[in-house]
Amino acid sequence: MSRVATLDSAELEGRRLASSIAMTVVLVSFSMLFASLFLGYAYYRITSPVWPPMGMSKVDLYFPTLSTFAILLSSLSFVIFKTKYLGGGSAKKTLPWLGLTIFLGLGFMFTQFSLWADLSGKGFYASSGVFQSLVYAFTWIHAAHIVMAILALVWLVPTTLKNECTITEENKVNNIGKFWHFLGVIWLLMYFIIFVI
Amino acid sequence: MAFYEQHIHPKPTTFISKYIFSFDHKVIGKQFLWYGILGLGLGGIMALMIRWALAFPGEAFPLIGQFMFPETGGVIPPDTYAMLFTMHGTIMIFYAITPILIGAFGNFCIPLMIGARDMAFPLMNMLSFHLAVLSAALLVISLFVPLGAAASGWTAYPTLSTLIGSPGTGQTFWAVAIFVLGISSTMGAINYITTVITLRAPGMGYFDMPLTVWGLWLTAILNAIFLPVLGAGGLLLVFDRVFGTQFFLAGAAATSGTGDPVLFQHVFWIFGHPEVYILILPAWGMVSDILSFFSRKPAFGAKATALSMTSITILSTLVYGHHMYTTQLSPLLTQTFMTLTMTISIPSAIFFANWLGTLWKGSIRFDTPMLFSLGVVFVFGLGGLTGLYLGTVTTDLYLHDTYFVVGHFHYTMAASVLFGSFAAIYFWMPKMFGKMLNETWGKIHFWLTMLGLNGVFFGMLFIGYAGMHRRLYDPFVYEFLQHLVPINTFITWSAILMGLTQIIFVVNFVHAVFWGKDETDPNPWKVGTLEWTIPSPAPNYNFDKIPVVKCGPHELGNPNLTTGRDFQYQTEELVEA
Ligand code: HEM
Numbered sequence: 181m182s183r184v185a186t187l188d189s190a191e192l193e194g195r196r197l198a199s200s201i202a203m204t205v206v207l208v209s210f211s212m213l214f215a216s217l218f219l220g221y222a223y224y225r226i227t228s229p230v231w232p233p234m235g236m237s238k239v240d241l242y243f244p245t246l247s248t249f250a251i252l253l254s255s256l257s258f259v260i261f262k263t264k265y266l267g268g269g270s271a272k273k274t275l276p277w278l279g280l281t282i283f284l285g286l287g288f289m290f291t292q293f294s295l296w297a298d299l300s301g302k303g304f305y306a307s308s309g310v311f312q313s314l315v316y317a318f319t320w321i322h323a324a325h326i327v328m329a330i331l332a333l334v335w336l337v338p339t340t341l342k343n344e345c346t347i348t349e350e351n352k353v354n355n356i357g358k359f360w361h362f363l364g365v366i367w368l369l370m371y372f373i374i375f376v377i
Numbered sequence: 378m379a380f381y382e383q384h385i386h387p388k389p390t391t392f393i394s395k396y397i398f399s400f401d402h403k404v405i406g407k408q409f410l411w412y413g414i415l416g417l418g419l420g421g422i423m424a425l426m427i428r429w430a431l432a433f434p435g436e437a438f439p440l441i442g443q444f445m446f447p448e449t450g451g452v453i454p455p456d457t458y459a460m461l462f463t464m465h466g467t468i469m470i471f472y473a474i475t476p477i478l479i480g481a482f483g484n485f486c487i488p489l490m491i492g493a494r495d496m497a498f499p500l501m502n503m504l505s506f507h508l509a510v511l512s513a514a515l516l517v518i519s520l521f522v523p524l525g526a527a528a529s530g531w532t533a534y535p536t537l538s539t540l541i542g543s544p545g546t547g548q549t550f551w552a553v554a555i556f557v558l559g560i561s562s563t564m565g566a567i568n569y570i571t572t573v574i575t576l577r578a579p580g581m582g583y584f585d586m587p588l589t590v591w592g593l594w595l596t597a598i599l600n601a602i603f604l605p606v607l608g609a610g611g612l613l614l615v616f617d618r619v620f621g622t623q624f625f626l627a628g629a630a631a632t633s634g635t636g637d638p639v640l641f642q643h644v645f646w647i648f649g650h651p652e653v654y655i656l657i658l659p660a661w662g663m664v665s666d667i668l669s670f671f672s673r674k675p676a677f678g679a680k681a682t683a684l685s686m687t688s689i690t691i692l693s694t695l696v697y698g699h700h701m702y703t704t705q706l707s708p709l710l711t712q713t714f715m716t717l718t719m720t721i722s723i724p725s726a727i728f729f730a731n732w733l734g735t736l737w738k739g740s741i742r743f744d745t746p747m748l749f750s751l752g753v754v755f756v757f758g759l760g761g762l763t764g765l766y767l768g769t770v771t772t773d774l775y776l777h778d779t780y781f782v783v784g785h786f787h788y789t790m791a792a793s794v795l796f797g798s799f800a801a802i803y804f805w806m807p808k809m810f811g812k813m814l815n816e817t818w819g820k821i822h823f824w825l826t827m828l829g830l831n832g833v834f835f836g837m838l839f840i841g842y843a844g845m846h847r848r849l850y851d852p853f854v855y856e857f858l859q860h861l862v863p864i865n866t867f868i869t870w871s872a873i874l875m876g877l878t879q880i881i882f883v884v885n886f887v888h889a890v891f892w893g894k895d896e897t898d899p900n901p902w903k904v905g906t907l908e909w910t911i912p913s914p915a916p917n918y919n920f921d922k923i924p925v926v927k928c929g930p931h932e933l934g935n936p937n938l939t940t941g942r943d944f945q946y947q948t949e950e951l952v953e954a
């Protein structure tokens with residue numbers, strides 16, 4: 181591809197800026213989605229004298245903690261991937277780190293499914309009460325985003341193999357990375373707010 | 378600034394690539410325009426059916442009633458009535474006004490007025506329209522499912538909208554359709570925001586942007602921030618309906634371990650109040666420009682207008698509680714929301730005064746776009762004043778959920794935004810399609826619409842003040858409302874007048890687009906913003922050579938001009954007045 185040749189440097193700079201502005205707006209939008217959910221959580225929590233309400237029990241932290249490790253490590257591995265990729269590393273050097281990120285992402289999904297199976301095994305259903313509803317709705321919505329993000333990570337595999345990093349690829353890697361870290365941060369918030377405290 | 382030049386791709390040639398999978402912001406704008414006009418038609422027919430039921434209860438709806446409701450002999454049944462006002466509101470807000478003002482004119486005007494060749498992300502722009510079509514399809518399907526369409530009002534309050542209130546799938550389809558539309562509009566918003574920041578022509582600072590672009594840009598910002606809030610509410614509603622979660626079931630977490638319907642109202646209005654400004658801001662922007670263009674003098678205090686629109690945008694995020702005065706909010710909260718609501722009057726008054734200042738001593742040309750813009754000044758003035766009665770807790774306790782509220786939001790939202798849309802259509806028609814709409818018919822359209830519209834909405838303020846509640850199937854079963862039958866009949870006749878008048882517009886529009894004479898003058902209104910420097914209809918990629926901006930958008934009526942024109946283009950060096 182001879183993309184680089186046809187772009188002047190102003191357009192390069194412009195597209196980099198446009199891409200990062202757009203991604204910022206995207207993240208603001210997604211933050212508002214999750215912020216609304218947290219608002220709902222706060223609303224129920226504040227209006228209830230005991231939490232969880234009505235003698236419901238808290239969620240066992242085993243699986244949520246595993247999820248936390250998976251997603252934190254995956255973010256770390258993505259950072260390594262990105263540094264190597266943008267530093268001009270060859271596919272041989274970068275692909276394993278991307279692979280590890282995807283693997284850890286899948287691991288996160290695995291722990292989520294285990295969590296859901298574990299919960300319903302204990303008779304903790306979405307319809308049992310508002311606390312259960314919150315736990316499920318948060319994890320479902322977050323997991324749906326994770327699935328999208330994993331697909332986006334997989335989409336990076338051919339990009340990496342192409343062994344050529346123009347502004348298009350650079351923007352792609354940066355943006356998908358931001359989205360992935362964003363989901364990690366949201367998970368951390370969920371972990372502490374919903375499961376721990 | 379961050380300006381960069383987009384490179385030019387060859388013109389699409391096949392029908393499909395030109396009109397269906399088009400990346401061109403102008404084509405996408407036109408797609409949204411047709412989409413919105415269809416929505417207006419559908420929502421309008423529903424409005425007439427609602428009005429029919431209120432003026433002539435128990436009588437068969439003319440013409441189509443017999444086919445639609447054979448089991449009642451053509452009379453609109455109560456459950457259908459609830460579906461009608463729900464779908465009317467939903468369609469008008471999300472599928473008519475939003476696509477016309479934001480979808481059509483947002484797409485069409487932003488790149489042209491800032492001197493760009495297209496949006497920053499043309500592909501995303503196209504997908505945004507396709508998602509909007511998908512969403513409309515879902516909504517149309519919802520009309521035909523068993524038990525009928527959603528019937529819980531455009532606000533979809535639980536418990537009306539939970540499985541208990543609406544057992545049919547119509548409500549679920551409604552929520553999913555709105556969710557998809559939210560994604561579509563958010564994608565549009567991302568595009569608009571980025572485009573305005575990065576693609577302004579060299580030399581164009583923020584205050585050199587036409588106020589139209591300001592309005593559209595602020596709208597996009599509100600959209601990007603608050604549509605996801607509605608999305609969250611809609612998702613939880615769908616979860617409640619489909620997966621059995623308990624968010625909005627009656628009861629309270631404290632006593633029964635179940636959810637609380639009022640939470641939905643909070644979430645809805647955190648989105649909903651900004652939403653009303655999402656709709657009005659583009660209209661304000663366009664009107665501010667058009668008033669100046671047709672008064673042949675600079676917009677009075679344009680910078681102040683832009684800044685007050687910005688402060689309204691910010692304040693609009695803090696006042697949503699005024700929709701919930703009757704939900705047992707603590708007095709501390711209601712007082713706070715009341716004070717914040719009243720604060721909005723300050724910037725509103727500033728830009729309203731600026732509008733009048735623009736008109737003052739202007740040499741006004743009463744072309745159709747100007748008539749509609751003056752119409753906005755009038756109806757928005759009225760609507761804004763009624764807002765003060767509703768924003769005051771004490772009066773709202775009485776007026777809440779009456780037709781006064783319906784009158785208020787139709788004046789502010791329906792009337793102002795509709796007039797703004799018409800002004801925009803008449804004004805940009807030559808640049809969009811290369812044709813002019815017929816002026817005489819345009820003026821007739823305006824005056825008849827103005828007449829019918831005020832009959833309808835002023836009547837609503839009256840009956841609301843007299844205590845008639847909104848959303849009642851047959852209010853006249855209550856003795857204290859029976860004396861309101863004549864005025865309701867008057868409203869309905871006004872609505873019929875207004876509805877029939879729109880046929881004039883549709884004929885005028887369709888005729889002009891398909892059979893109209895080509896407008897040869899690229900600048901028929903004689904104004905200086907960038908879109909009028911290029912041929913009509915705007916060519917592929919708009920600007921052959923990206924313009925360099927040297928002055929603001931409203932340089933009209935300067936006596937020192939030596940060019941023989943009374944205005945200057947934004948590409949010309951500013952002549953001191
Ligand atoms: C001038 C400042 C305004 C004030 C003080 C104001 C105040 C209010 C208040 C207090 C209500 C709630 C009434 C009730 O339900 O009891 C209300 C309803 C409403 N307003 Fe406004 N408003 C203003 C401007 C606008 C504008 C500019 C728009 C739209 C473009 C708008 C659209 C609406 C809508 C759609 C509703 C009712 C929605 C519903 O309940 O279905 N308002 N307004």
Ligand SMILES: [Cu+2]
Pocket residue numbers: 649650653696697699700
């Ligand atoms: Cu409001």
